[in-house]
Amino acid sequence: DTAVSQTPKYLVxxxxxxxxxxxxxxxxxxxxxxxxxxxKKFLKIMFSYNNKELIxxxxxxxxxxxxxxxxxxxxxxxxxxELGDSAVYFCASSQRLAPIENEQFFGPGTRLTVL
Amino acid sequence: xxxxxxxxxxxxxxxxALVLLRCNYSSSVPPYLFWYVQYPNQGLQLLLKYTTGAxxxxxxNGFEAEFKKSETSFHLTKPSAHMSDAAEYFCAVRxxxxxxxxxxxxxxTTLQVKP
Numbered sequence: 001d002t003a004v005s006q007t008p009k010y011l012v013x014x015x016x017x018x019x020x021x022x023x024x025x026x027x028x029x030x031x032x033x034x035x036x037x038x039x040k041k042f043l044k045i046m047f048s049y050n051n052k053e054l055i056x057x058x059x060x061x062x063x064x065x066x067x068x069x070x071x072x073x074x075x076x077x078x079x080x081x082e083l084g085d086s087a088v089y090f091c092a093s094s095q096r097l098a099p100i101e102n103e104q105f106f107g108p109g110t111r112l113t114v115l
Numbered sequence: 116x117x118x119x120x121x122x123x124x125x126x127x128x129x130x131x132a133l134v135l136l137r138c139n140y141s142s143s144v145p146p147y148l149f150w151y152v153q154y155p156n157q158g159l160q161l162l163l164k165y166t167t168g169a170x171x172x173x174x175x176n177g178f179e180a181e182f183k184k185s186e187t188s189f190h191l192t193k194p195s196a197h198m199s200d201a202a203e204y205f206c207a208v209r210x211x212x213x214x215x216x217x218x219x220x221x222x223x224t225t226l227q228v229k230p
Contacts, residue, residue, distance in 0.1 A: 004158070031216055041203060043159075043220040056217055090158055094216055104218060106151075106158035 003027050004107035006091050012113045013081055020077045021110045023091030031055075031096045032074035033104065034066060037088040049074055050096060078112075086114045117142045121206050121221035129229050134178075134193040136224050138206030141187065146208040148189040149218070150180055153203040162204075165189060176200070201228045 004025045013019050025032065033056070034046040048056035049068040063079045078085060091107040122137040140146060147166050151159040163174025170182040180191045189206060206221040 033216070041153075041223045043205060043223075045217055045219075048216060092159075096216055103161045103164065104216070106160070108158045109156075 004091055004093055004105050006089075006107040006110050008110060009108065010111050010113075012115065014115055015081055015083060017081050018077070018079045019081060019112070020075055021089055021091075021112070022073070022075045023107060024073050025091075025093040025105070025107075026072065027093055027095075027105060029093040029095045029105075030071055031094050032068065032071075033092040033094075034074065034076050035090040035092065035106075037090060037109070039087070043090070047074075047076075081112075081114045083114050086112055088112070117146060117208055117210060117219050119206050119208050119219055119221035121204075121224050123224055124222065125225045125227065127227040127229060128196045130198055131195050134191070134196045134200065134226065136191040136204050136206075136226065138180075138189045138191065138221060139187055140189065140206075140208050142208065142210070144211055145182075145184055145187075146210050148180075148182060149207040149209070150174065150178070150189070150191050151205045151207060151220075152176075153205065153223075155202070159205065162191070196226075196228045198228050198230065201226055 007022045031050045033048045037043045046060050047066040052068045065077045068074045088109045088111050090109045092104040094104040095102045118141045120139045149164045150162040165182045173179045178193045204224045207218045
């Protein structure tokens with residue numbers, strides 16, 4: 001009964017390929033996020049969706065395209081992969097309807113290595 | 116713009132010693148404040164958070180943090196370190212109000228616990 005799950009856990013691919021990472025949450029949350037953690041462990045938000053609507057779109061190359069088919073899923077598709085895309089990508093979810101900030105629950109991460 | 120600074124990218128303590136991880140934020144209005152822990156090859160787990168009310172907040176695993184507005188700080192402490200506390204610790208802020216839930220993270224502090 002994993003709360004936030006990501007697949008795959010590891011992804012090794014060649015430059016120029018297109019790949020997707022999937023995220024699912026079973027917490028009933030209405031908001032989901034993608035974060036990138038670089039080699040120095042710095043975490044930065046990339047995207048956020050609330051009820052399938054994009055609400056955060058940080059300065060991210062348009063090779064990255066999030067897709068939210070429903071509230072429980074937020075996938076990340078990456079076109080034309082580059083060496084600099086190598087990182088750990090974390091999905092997270094939270095419930096925004098409460099008046100006070102609710103905890104973001106994080107998935108286990110997907111380690112992407114671009115060769 | 117908000118920012119978070121964690122002083123010391125690496126902290127080493129002996130088992131049983133006091134743990135002190137420093138976090139300072141920059142924000143025109145005191146934000147919501149969080150500490151997350153990341154164990155090796157895992158996602159982030161919330162340790163504690165400050166939203167309103169009592170400035171000393173207690174979290175899981177014996178950790179606590181104190182919000183000091185005058186010092187714009189939210190340092191994390193634990194009276195006695197255990198070997199199992201060895202992990203990466205992230206301080207994060209989120210703006211009050213707004214509607215995006217965007218978390219801004221510090222650069223992280225690696226806690227090493229020596230026997």
